[in-house]
């Protein structure tokens with residue numbers, strides 16, 4: 001039997017289990033491949049003894065409807081910049097890629113399927129360049145990986161955010177308030193834009209369009225002036241004012257990416273400091289955007305991504321990422337997918353359509 005290793009890396013994301021099940025089912029059909037999962041990305045494989053789980057049709061049955069990931073994940077497991085705690089308590093960053101390569105070989109894996117976002121696919125590319133047969137699957141609620149129209153998990157995050165916005169609209173209207181709802185997305189405004197369009201927000205703020213506070217205030221005032229005295233604002237966690245900076249905080253030890261969150265309060269304070277008299281309330285949706293069962297669209301694309309990833313392995317097309325482009329599934333070089341970041345185009349159709357309906361982006 002040949003052996004394929006599956007890893008899920010970075011933040012968890014609805015649809016991870018559907019990918020795992022898709023790979024496992026397709027591999028089982030060949031009768032020639034065993035599927036193994038490494039716990040918490042590559043960390044499980046790096047441990048001694050390794051923490052691995054053999055996956056089969058019975059232990060993955062029905063998991064496509066479950067959130068999270070059967071084999072766990074971590075955003076502190078990048079083998080190229082691995083945080084190691086020293087005796088004096090300080091953290092030293094080590095490149096453990098050579099050790100990882102050795103472990104993959106020693107365990108007799110014939111292929112690796114790495115399910116993750118841009119950080120994880122950077123690892124895939126590095127492994128591929130060192131001769132490891134790797135295939136990537138694009139995961140992230142942020143939808144910021146290029147080469148694919150959608151990553152799985154994004155539609156679920158938007159659905160959760162849109163449902164939440166609907167609830168905020170009625171309370172905003174009842175109290176004539178300004179509601180600020182902060183959504184995730186890192187440096188991409190996709191979740192914010194889709195949610196604002198879906199829920200009909202008056203103001204949508206995204207990192208791709210640094211906002212002018214005066215413009216935001218003008219739009220709020222116009223809503224009160226025209227008698228509809230309430231406003232719903234959707235703001236991406238990575239958004240910032242033209243003359244301001246991103247709202248972030250120090251993350252946990254060993255975490256490489258900056259920790260975003262709290263811009264709803266930053267904006268609220270800016271509006272108050274500018275003399276806005278309306279009542280303002282802030283909601284930070286946070287991780288409920290990532291938890292729970294995936295919506296049908298994400299289950300479908302995640303399942304197909306899983307099957308296609310296994311087929312790339314069978315066809316020995318390594319260094320490739322499965323992608324969804326123009327309503328069809330294919331693959332693209334991982335190198336291409338990580339070379340640029342997929343962000344909202346301020347002059348693109350979606351932003352222009354939203355503006356056509358009167359939505360303010362603070363520009």
Ligand code: F6P
Nearest residue numbers: 011075140141142184185186260
């Ligand atoms: O990349 C997915 C994501 O949910 C981002 O939208 C967010 O900024 C980040 O992960 C949060 O990371 P953590 O779960 O480590 O706080």
